[in-house]
Amino acid sequence: MDWVDRAARLRQWSRDGVRAPHKPLLFLYALGRHQRDPGGSELPYSAVEDDLKRLLAEYGPVRATSPAYPFHHLVGDGVWEVRTDRGPGSPGTRVGELRATRAVGRLAPGLRDALRRDPALLGRIARTLLDSHFPPSLHADLCAAVGLEPGEVAAVPAPGGPRRRGTRMREAVLTAYEYRCAFCGYDGMIGALPVGLEAAHVRWWAYGGPDDVDNGLCLCSLHHKLLDQGVLGIGDGHRILVSQRFVGRGRAAREQVLALAGRPLLGPQPGAAPVAEPHLRWHAGQVFQGAARPAPGPPAS
Numbered sequence: 001m002d003w004v005d006r007a008a009r010l011r012q013w014s015r016d017g018v019r020a021p022h023k024p025l026l027f028l029y030a031l032g033r034h035q036r037d038p039g040g041s042e043l044p045y046s047a048v049e050d051d052l053k054r055l056l057a058e059y060g061p062v063r064a065t066s067p068a069y070p071f072h073h074l075v076g077d078g079v080w081e082v083r084t085d086r087g088p089g090s091p092g093t094r095v096g097e098l099r100a101t102r103a104v105g106r107l108a109p110g111l112r113d114a115l116r117r118d119p120a121l122l123g124r125i126a127r128t129l130l131d132s133h134f135p136p137s138l139h140a141d142l143c144a145a146v147g148l149e150p151g152e153v154a155a156v157p158a159p160g161g162p163r164r165r166g167t168r169m170r171e172a173v174l175t176a177y178e179y180r181c182a183f184c185g186y187d188g189m190i191g192a193l194p195v196g197l198e199a200a201h202v203r204w205w206a207y208g209g210p211d212d213v214d215n216g217l218c219l220c221s222l223h224h225k226l227l228d229q230g231v232l233g234i235g236d237g238h239r240i241l242v243s244q245r246f247v248g249r250g251r252a253a254r255e256q257v258l259a260l261a262g263r264p265l266l267g268p269q270p271g272a273a274p275v276a277e278p279h280l281r282w283h284a285g286q287v288f289q290g291a292a293r294p295a296p297g298p299p300a301s
Helices: 003-010 022-036 043-057 068-075 093-100 110-115 121-133 134-144 148-155 167-174 221-228 251-256 277-286
Strands: 079-086 102-106 199-202 214-218 233-235 241-242
Touching: 003 121, 022 043, 022 068, 022 102, 022 121, 022 134, 043 068, 043 134, 068 079, 079 110, 079 251, 102 110, 110 121, 121 134, 121 148, 134 214, 134 221, 167 199, 167 214, 167 251, 214 221, 221 233, 221 241, 251 277
Parallel strands: none
Antiparallel strands: 079 102, 199 214, 233 241
16 A cells, blocks of 8 residues: 555645645654654544644644544544544544543554565655645745654655645746845845745745746745744735734844734846736635734834
8 A cells, every 4th residue: 555645645625725724734744653663653632632723823724624524534534444433534624522532543554564675655644734735935834843854854855746845946036036034134145045945836836826927926034934933925916915924022023023014025126927826815814814913103203
């Protein structure tokens, strides 16, 4: 059985690019637990519920959802099993029922056997889940959040699926924005090489985002990650949005993030395509975290 292929084909509700990474998040969490303790990888629902809520809040869709859904529905993909004090099988998606029946989940027996025979399989599965559902800027943080060793996952070659990332987008996007961050203007170089500047997908590549200039922004590493985490977004008139959920009390946070609210994007240069409205709408609906902060007023005199 090809467990990597099975991970790549998790059944998920999907329409018009709506994010539904509930199952991948639970799968990654279970892999992290297995990596740390292969012999004791049972996961009681009552014990992991809060961890799953946190993962869904930080890396899941904007809309609220229950960790009970992936805990129950991942069974149907053949990689997960659930039993209760009544015997094998999940009691459903009601949180109270999962708690009352002492529901316990774990990786399917065949998958556990395969991981024992081939320890490197875990990294291949994890890399497939990460590449299929999350942008690269979040991979290391997500590995840390679920307890996976990032080094083992990063060492695995990217899966050669039907879509491959374009290799020319970075240069095209950085050129369009004249090698400066579209949010803060950072334009650092070492000799003739830009450093700390990246081509960010507005609509994630994992969710059908094209490798085109009109789906890209030249961003510094900090603002790229904040864009992918939904702290930053782009609103009407291509002005920067800052989520009200972001809290930063120090001077650096105020100057590097909070002060961006309401500012226009820097670029692209004349003749280059700005970010297309469909990609902006996707990011606003699927990634940006809640309401935007108002633009700061003029300083007091």
